[in-house]
Amino acid sequence: MPNTQIQVGILGATGFTGCELVGLLLRHPRAEIAWLSSESQPGTAYGKVYPQYLGRLPPQVEKMRSFEDVKATVPDVVFSCLPHGASAECAAPFLMNGKTIVIDLSADFRLKDPKAYAEAYAHTHPMPERLKESRYGLCEVHGGEIKGARLIANPGCYPTSAILPLYPLIRDGVVSPDGIIIDAKSGVSGAGKKPTETTHYVMANESVTAYGVGDKHRHRWEIIEQLSLAAGRKLDLLFTAHLIPMERGILSTIYCDLADGKTAALAEACLRKQYEGSDFVRIREDFPRTGDVKHSNFCHMKVYQPAGGRKLIIVSVIDNMVKGASGQALQNMNIALGLPETLGLA
Numbered sequence: 152m153p154n155t156q157i158q159v160g161i162l163g164a165t166g167f168t169g170c171e172l173v174g175l176l177l178r179h180p181r182a183e184i185a186w187l188s189s190e191s192q193p194g195t196a197y198g199k200v201y202p203q204y205l206g207r208l209p210p211q212v213e214k215m216r217s218f219e220d221v222k223a224t225v226p227d228v229v230f231s232c233l234p235h236g237a238s239a240e241c242a243a244p245f246l247m248n249g250k251t252i253v254i255d256l257s258a259d260f261r262l263k264d265p266k267a268y269a270e271a272y273a274h275t276h277p278m279p280e281r282l283k284e285s286r287y288g289l290c291e292v293h294g295g296e297i298k299g300a301r302l303i304a305n306p307g308c309y310p311t312s313a314i315l316p317l318y319p320l321i322r323d324g325v326v327s328p329d330g331i332i333i334d335a336k337s338g339v340s341g342a343g344k345k346p347t348e349t350t351h352y353v354m355a356n357e358s359v360t361a362y363g364v365g366d367k368h369r370h371r372w373e374i375i376e377q378l379s380l381a382a383g384r385k386l387d388l389l390f391t392a393h394l395i396p397m398e399r400g401i402l403s404t405i406y407c408d409l410a411d412g413k414t415a416a417l418a419e420a421c422l423r424k425q426y427e428g429s430d431f432v433r434i435r436e437d438f439p440r441t442g443d444v445k446h447s448n449f450c451h452m453k454v455y456q457p458a459g460g461r462k463l464i465i466v467s468v469i470d471n472m473v474k475g476a477s478g479q480a481l482q483n484m485n486i487a488l489g490l491p492e493t494l495g496l497a
């Protein structure tokens with residue numbers, strides 16, 4: 152990458168992940184925000200939507216532009232912070248210009264199998280012909296495939312917290328691919344900016360709700376696809392999400408079986424080897440809390456074997472808005488362009 156500023160556009164900048172990304176990009180020494188887009192509020196000053204950015208953006212990006220206005224531009228990188236379905240549609244002009252790197256924070260390009268996408272998202276895939284070229288941007292696992300990629304599917308938040316520990320353990324045969332149970336909890340920002348009946352403060356505060364129980368959550372398909380790759384065969388698992396009354400953060404408690412002859416010490420050694428030298432993954436001696444990674448791009452994890460059996464318990468935490476979304480998206484941009492992974496994130 153020549154030593155010029157990287158021109159960046161954000162589709163759907165009014166949402167939570169867009170807001171987070173703007174903050175990270177303003178600290179990135181090589182990135183320059185070229186435009187921010189909004190369909191519902193074009194022409195509105197971004198500092199009016201998010202006052203923390205008042206007077207901090209260059210004059211040409213102070214006011215958001217509409218999708219129609221930005222789709223003829225050719226920035227170096229476009230982040231799509233739109234809902235699934237709309238995201239693929241709006242990213243299309245940038246994919247076709249032959250230059251722009253598209254980093255999609257939605258689920259549109261994460262699953263390789265369009266049938267699995269249709270099952271999980273209840274509509275047919277808007278652009279199945281692009282699935283072959285998309286790269287699943289779980290940086291610490293698939294980093295080698297991301298460098299030079301033009302279309303990067305940023306992983307889901309829950310999948311990031313679950314796949315980071317499970318992928319190496321399954322790939323290296325330390326943990327059995329069968330019988331995995333993931334019990335995950337998320338703060339309310341995971342549901343996006345628009346409050347719903349369940350995410351409204353009055354309903355979410357002082358209350359915990361299980362949702363997408365067992366086999367229903369959309370992220371389960373993503374976790375299964377990735378972990379099946381690690382196992383070298385199709386696996387199945389149970390995944391249950393919980394909404395808890397906090398602003399941000401995900402904690403996943405994962406129950407699995409150690410493979411024959413394997414121990415918790417070998418599991419820990421496998422994770423330490425995988426993440427040795429990693430800028431953002433830490434293997435802990437004690438159980439991590441979501442507060443330890445709040446506002447950061449880190450994933451912390453610990454493995455534990457309860458007495459008297461072959462069960463292994465893994466606790467993993469991330470910030471859903473950073474490592475689970477905008478931070479990992481920026482890390483993907485850095486990797487794709489051959490920049491240090493930590494730029495804008497350290």
Ligand SMILES: NC(=O)c1ccc[n+]([C@@H]2O[C@H](COP(=O)([O-])OP(=O)(O)OC[C@H]3O[C@@H](n4cnc5c(N)ncnc54)[C@H](OP(=O)(O)O)[C@@H]3O)[C@@H](O)[C@H]2O)c1
Pocket residue numbers: 163164165166167168169188189190191192231232233234235237238256257258306307308340341342343344345471472475476
């Ligand atoms: N929140 C998280 O923790 C998280 C984590 C990982 C991945 N993600 C994914 O990242 C994407 C953005 O999430 P978010 O939390 O930032 O969502 P959000 O807060 O709901 O923001 C999405 C933005 O997209 C625009 N939009 C909504 N519906 C649209 C439509 N039908 N067509 C075009 N634009 C539309 C809206 O902006 P305008 O109306 O102003 O255009 C909205 O502000 C989603 O795909 C989400 O699944 C979120």
